[in-house]
Amino acid sequence: MQLSQEQLDKFKEDGFLVIKDFAEQELCDKILNKAKEHLEKKQAPIESEQEYMNLDDDFITVRRLRQVYDREAIFKEWMTNTKIKPILRQVLNDTPILTLAHHNSIMTKLPHESTRTFWHQDRRYWHFENDDLVSVWLSLGDEFLENGLLEFIPASHKINFSKERFDEDSNFLDDNEENKKLIKTKVHENLSKGDIVLFHCKTLHHASRNISDEAKISFVYTVRAQSNKPLKNTRSDYKEVILN
Secondary structure (H helix, E strand, C coil), rough: CHHHHHHHHHHHHHHHHECCCCCCCHHHHHHHHHHHHHHHCCCCCCEEEEHHHCCCCCCCCCCEEEECCCCCCHHHHHHCCCCCCHHHHHCCCEEEEECCCCEEEEECCCCCCCCCEEEEEEECCCCCCCEEEEEEEEEEEEEHHHCCEECCCHHHHCCCCCCHHCCCCCCCCCCCCHHHHCCCCEEECCCCCCCCEECCCCCCEEEECCCCCEEEEEEEEEEEECCCEEEECCCCCCCEEEEC
């Protein structure tokens, strides 16, 4: 499968693209069932809501299952999906490399226990020669504003922001006057099981806490352009998979 020129242009302009009904329902169900097993066990490595919010709390609410590529064969199957490889090559204009140091995760927002994900750019996590990285978000169920749907700021990947517009954790400041104007341009599109979202690592995005009664579980991984090398002796200098 390949993107149409209209889709490719939209990704380049907005910094993200929703593709409806991309993954088969059966595949999504298999991924979801395995994810629930790991979540129930709180199987390490994980990131907790308490860790994310810097809370000194013995209670653990799982925010994400980390390093999922090596957890289950079905997770690896999705991350090396042959159908998406031509699309990733298009958006990167290069051979896609699956980088397993970051965003190799099952993401969750548990009902009434999850916290807000602040506005940010994913580039804060990585150490590469440039910002030529794209994430693939797979919805494993219905996603909407009340359960923590991702919202994006179109074309924000094209803006070079000053450091003053972010806090010490690289969150985009809500109360900055320039930021307020930009945040007003935010957009969203509800997702269903099998929908995917491609987004550039500089595209600003956030998600509210889950105020519904059901868990929202999603899958995210990131690819880099082959020409965009990880910096040596950083956390990005880690195991990778070439998606030929």
